[in-house]
Amino acid sequence: MKSTRRQRVPERRGALRGRHGLAGAATVVLFALVACSGGGSDAGGSPDAATPAGSPGASDAPSRQDADLVIWTTEPASRAVTPIAKKFGQENGISVAVQVIASDLAANAITANAAGNGPDIVTLPNDFLGGALQNGAVAPLSLTADDLSAYDEGAVTSVTRNDQVWALPYGTENLVLYRNTDAVAKAPSTVEDLVGTGQAAVGKGKVKRALALPVGQEGDAYHLYAFFSSAGGSLFGKKPDGQYDPEQVGIGDEASVKAAQKIAALGEKGSKVLSRSIDGTNAIAQFTEGKSAYLVSGPWALADIRKSEVSYDITPIPGFQGEAPAAPFLGVQAFWTLSNAKNPAFAEEFVTKTMNTPEAMTAMYDEDPRPPARTDVLKAVSAKDPDMAKLAAGAKNASLLPDFPFMAGVWPALSQAFASIVGGEDPAATMTSAGTAIRSAVTAP
Amino acid sequence: MKAPSIVATAVIRVLCLGTAVGTAAALTPVLIAGRHYVFLAIVWAVIAVVLATYATARAVPAKYLVPGTLLLILFIVVPVLSTLQLSTTNYGDGTRTTRQETVERILANSVVQVPDSPKFNLSVATTGSPASGPITFFLVDQKSGALYSGTEAGLAPLERSAVTVTDNFVSAATGYTILTPLQVNAAADRLRDFTVPTGNGAIRQRGLHEAYEGRRTLQYDQGTGTITNTVTGVRYTTAREGDREYFVGPDGTRLSDQSWRSDVGLANYRRAFTDQHILSGFTRIFIWNVVFATASVALTFLVGLGLAVTLNDSRVRGQKVYRSVLLLPYAIPGFISILVWSGFYNQDFGLINQITGLHVNWLGSALWAKVALLLTNLWLGFPYMFLVSTGALQAIPSDLREAASIDGAGGFTAFRRITFPLLLVAVTPLLVASFAFNFNNYNVIELLTHGGPFSPGNPDAGATDILISYTVRLAFGGNGAQLGFAAAIATLLFAITAIMAAAQYRITRRLEEMN
Numbered sequence: 001m002k003s004t005r006r007q008r009v010p011e012r013r014g015a016l017r018g019r020h021g022l023a024g025a026a027t028v029v030l031f032a033l034v035a036c037s038g039g040g041s042d043a044g045g046s047p048d049a050a051t052p053a054g055s056p057g058a059s060d061a062p063s064r065q066d067a068d069l070v071i072w073t074t075e076p077a078s079r080a081v082t083p084i085a086k087k088f089g090q091e092n093g094i095s096v097a098v099q100v101i102a103s104d105l106a107a108n109a110i111t112a113n114a115a116g117n118g119p120d121i122v123t124l125p126n127d128f129l130g131g132a133l134q135n136g137a138v139a140p141l142s143l144t145a146d147d148l149s150a151y152d153e154g155a156v157t158s159v160t161r162n163d164q165v166w167a168l169p170y171g172t173e174n175l176v177l178y179r180n181t182d183a184v185a186k187a188p189s190t191v192e193d194l195v196g197t198g199q200a201a202v203g204k205g206k207v208k209r210a211l212a213l214p215v216g217q218e219g220d221a222y223h224l225y226a227f228f229s230s231a232g233g234s235l236f237g238k239k240p241d242g243q244y245d246p247e248q249v250g251i252g253d254e255a256s257v258k259a260a261q262k263i264a265a266l267g268e269k270g271s272k273v274l275s276r277s278i279d280g281t282n283a284i285a286q287f288t289e290g291k292s293a294y295l296v297s298g299p300w301a302l303a304d305i306r307k308s309e310v311s312y313d314i315t316p317i318p319g320f321q322g323e324a325p326a327a328p329f330l331g332v333q334a335f336w337t338l339s340n341a342k343n344p345a346f347a348e349e350f351v352t353k354t355m356n357t358p359e360a361m362t363a364m365y366d367e368d369p370r371p372p373a374r375t376d377v378l379k380a381v382s383a384k385d386p387d388m389a390k391l392a393a394g395a396k397n398a399s400l401l402p403d404f405p406f407m408a409g410v411w412p413a414l415s416q417a418f419a420s421i422v423g424g425e426d427p428a429a430t431m432t433s434a435g436t437a438i439r440s441a442v443t444a445p
Numbered sequence: 446m447k448a449p450s451i452v453a454t455a456v457i458r459v460l461c462l463g464t465a466v467g468t469a470a471a472l473t474p475v476l477i478a479g480r481h482y483v484f485l486a487i488v489w490a491v492i493a494v495v496l497a498t499y500a501t502a503r504a505v506p507a508k509y510l511v512p513g514t515l516l517l518i519l520f521i522v523v524p525v526l527s528t529l530q531l532s533t534t535n536y537g538d539g540t541r542t543t544r545q546e547t548v549e550r551i552l553a554n555s556v557v558q559v560p561d562s563p564k565f566n567l568s569v570a571t572t573g574s575p576a577s578g579p580i581t582f583f584l585v586d587q588k589s590g591a592l593y594s595g596t597e598a599g600l601a602p603l604e605r606s607a608v609t610v611t612d613n614f615v616s617a618a619t620g621y622t623i624l625t626p627l628q629v630n631a632a633a634d635r636l637r638d639f640t641v642p643t644g645n646g647a648i649r650q651r652g653l654h655e656a657y658e659g660r661r662t663l664q665y666d667q668g669t670g671t672i673t674n675t676v677t678g679v680r681y682t683t684a685r686e687g688d689r690e691y692f693v694g695p696d697g698t699r700l701s702d703q704s705w706r707s708d709v710g711l712a713n714y715r716r717a718f719t720d721q722h723i724l725s726g727f728t729r730i731f732i733w734n735v736v737f738a739t740a741s742v743a744l745t746f747l748v749g750l751g752l753a754v755t756l757n758d759s760r761v762r763g764q765k766v767y768r769s770v771l772l773l774p775y776a777i778p779g780f781i782s783i784l785v786w787s788g789f790y791n792q793d794f795g796l797i798n799q800i801t802g803l804h805v806n807w808l809g810s811a812l813w814a815k816v817a818l819l820l821t822n823l824w825l826g827f828p829y830m831f832l833v834s835t836g837a838l839q840a841i842p843s844d845l846r847e848a849a850s851i852d853g854a855g856g857f858t859a860f861r862r863i864t865f866p867l868l869l870v871a872v873t874p875l876l877v878a879s880f881a882f883n884f885n886n887y888n889v890i891e892l893l894t895h896g897g898p899f900s901p902g903n904p905d906a907g908a909t910d911i912l913i914s915y916t917v918r919l920a921f922g923g924n925g926a927q928l929g930f931a932a933a934i935a936t937l938l939f940a941i942t943a944i945m946a947a948a949q950y951r952i953t954r955r956l957e958e959m960n
Binding site for chain 1: 527538539541544546548550551553554555556557558564587626627629633636637649651652653655659660662701702703722733770788791792793806809810881895897898899900901902903904923925926
């Protein structure tokens with residue numbers, strides 16, 4: 001059996017480019033090194049026992065391998081893509097290269113494409129679209145309505161802009177609530193229920209804390225947004241056509257302050273369910289080590305949880321009592337062809353023909369388990385893997401991850417506001433100043 | 446005896462110069478083909494200088510100066526000049542392309558499939574060579590099976606007898622070569638522009654084996670420089686927003702977020718000096734930057750020197766073991782140890798709070814984050830100072846200390862009056878270098894605190910930010926990569942560092958004169 005060590009850093013970090021970028025990158029490199037030092041065999045002992053060695057060299061920009069089809073992707077996706085691409089290469093008598101880009105895949109792809117030495121295909125989440133269009137980095141796919149009818153509507157919408165489809169979606173990702181079923185038997189119906197049952201489990205000594213939800217010193221807008229949205233807060237208003245309207249920033253308005261107060265009540269000066277000590281590096285481990293009754297995370301946590309001894313269940317994130325349902329963000333992983341691809345014909349053929357099949361999409365799920373964006377494949381895999389249907393169910397009220405190029409300036413402001421509120425600062429003042437910062441990021445040239 | 450050596454020198458000289466000229470000659474066609482005329486001129490200018498210097502025996506001083514000067518120009522002057530040049534443009538995310546490239550991209554992206562139009566199985570063929578011959582599309586309607594041949598002149602029905610059809614693809618035709626997938630891919634540039642015009646639009650290639658009927662909905666008017674949507678009739682003209690231009694419709698909506706590269710003069714510098722958002726954090730960050738660099742050097746030097754002096758005493762047993770252990774922090778890659786340290790500072794699960802029983806919010810409070818940063822930098826930096834001080838100590842002749850003790854100086858007095866001043870002469874340049882390094886120590890800041898903690902009102906300027914981490918965030922944070930602005934900031938930082946280095950060199954020179 002081949003090594004199945006997976007990177008622990010949630011892959012969405014690549015998407016929400018922010019100031020986490022470099023540290024996230026270095027962490028990924030760290031784990032890549034750990035994975036390398038383990039060699040081909042999954043040596044016994046805890047995964048954390050392996051000592052990293054060598055120089056990381058994270059600052060190097062990736063360079064394109066010379067081949068007739070070059071794909072840049074992440075480590076988990078590469079395990080599925082590599083065999084498919086190899087077969088494609090044999091069928092067409094060409095060489096293929098699947099390169100794992102450990103850090104800042106989106107920014108690297110845009111830069112390399114502009115310089116004319118980028119890959120032919122990249123795999124990235126849907127929030128790549130805004131920046132990619134701004135830089136003219138992607139080429140539209142000539143997929144027909146027939147092709148697209150096989151895919152989840154929300155997933156297709158997320159990669160559609162100006163009457164063009166820009167990528168082939170393969171997997172969806174959204175936050176869900178993982179529950180340690182030994183600590184809490186029944187799924188909570190509200191946030192209040194979650195807090196109550198979680199704290200009861202702590203009281204009984206079954207776990208050390210009620211909830212592991214990454215906050216960190218700099219906050220984590222992505223993970224806290226589900227609770228925030230349930231309590232009435234929203235980042236952007238929506239236009240009549242359902243698209244986000246960046247002119248209606250919801251942060252700082254009355255509803256956002258009310259929602260922030262509800263979050264503050266869960267924070268370090270409230271019920272202490274949320275804490276800045278829990279961050280992206282330790283949240284999943286808290287749950288897999290059996291220390292936390294609940295975990296808010298996405299499909300990327302599933303592999304680690306399955307490997308651990310913890311018995312778990314997956315349910316949608318609950319909302320506050322008497323409030324709206326929680327609306328986490330929906331991300332869609334997809335294949336993109338680049339505008340300056342050296343091998344556009346092979347790239348288009350690979351994405352629109354080879355990957356656009358149930359077999360290839362099932363292979364993606366096998367190696368990188370997350371709900372497939374193809375509805376027929378989702379149905380098929382859900383029959384044997386109930387977790388997939390449960391993960392997908394968490395997206396019922398989800399709203400699409402915004403893809404505006406200026407989001408890189410919005411996420412840190414909102415994240416920091418959440419961290420301050422969790423830390424006990426005044427919700428009203430914090431939301432107001434964050435709203436000002438977000439509006440200035442939105443209107444910057 | 447002398448004659449062969451002259452011959453040998455001449456042969457070597459001819460060989461070396463011949464190689465240089467030959468390399469330049471080999472590069473010339475490539476550079477001409479790529480239209481890199483400036484680069485071509487530079488290559489030959491360098492060759493001319495090298496020839497003039499080394500072909501004759503006249504310019505002896507130049508023989509020693511030319512290599513260093515050329516390398517200086519290549520690695521120092523050229524990057525500085527290109528940074529300066531870049532700093533006067535708006536280059537960055539959204540402006541990576543020229544205006545022409547942007548227009549082409551927008552037009553190419555406007556092709557949509559004609560509704561209810563057929564799809565075809567495609568075989569790309571040519572009557573000439575696969576690399577350059579005229580292209581013909583052999584098409585098989587996927588539904589009806591009807592055969593067509595398409596050229597840039599238009600679409601024509603094809604007799605089934607004229608071609609061989611295998612699996613609904615035209616696999617052979619007399620007088621034509623059917624391109625292999627590799628050849629189709631290689632002809633990508635030509636195929637991108639190749640379309641078979643039809644009544645409703647044009648037939649275009651899709652992937653390797655398929656073609657579809659698409660229609661371009663946007664049209665560019667060269668004369669007025671505007672883009673018109675042929676379906677809705679809306680005309681998009683260029684309009685300026687901030688430091689860039691966009692195609693904008695009459696109601697103010699942008700056709701595309703893609704802008705293009707243009708010169709903006711000194712706008713980037715003006716922004717650095719007038720933007721209130723940038724200036725608000727500057728003074729505070731500059732002061733902390735100086736404090737951080739000074740304190741880092743002082744602390745690491747004190748600890749390193751103290752350990753070096755202690756271990757330099759011959760009475761200490763196992764000196765080598767101690768020295769090896771003390772060098773460990775230096776041997777671990779900084780990337781990894783800094784990340785491990787950032788885990789140590791976690792308020793609830795971190796090693797430091799767990800061992801000491803404290804409940805300090807290390808990375809969440811402005812003061813403690815600074816302390817944490819200095820502590821970590823001390824751990825990272827003291828082995829270097831220890832190493833340097835040990836070396837310098839061992840270079841001080843022991844008879845000087847003996848002379849001091851004969852004169853009645855005790856251990857500490859001897860150290861203060863004799864050893865330390867002599868040591869300082871050796872290590873002061875290294876302290877200056879260490880200061881300059883820490884002044885721009887981006888890694889430790891970015892990996893340990895990310896510049897934080899931040900306030901929600903200004904998520905750009907953190908409590909532990911130094912100038913370099915602050916400006917990197919300004920240039921690459923909120924609005925994507927703003928490379929032109931980043932270049933302007935880099936130029937300003939270069940000026941600041943140059944002034945500080947000049948001042949420090951003055952001090953060093955005074956020290957040297959003293960001795």
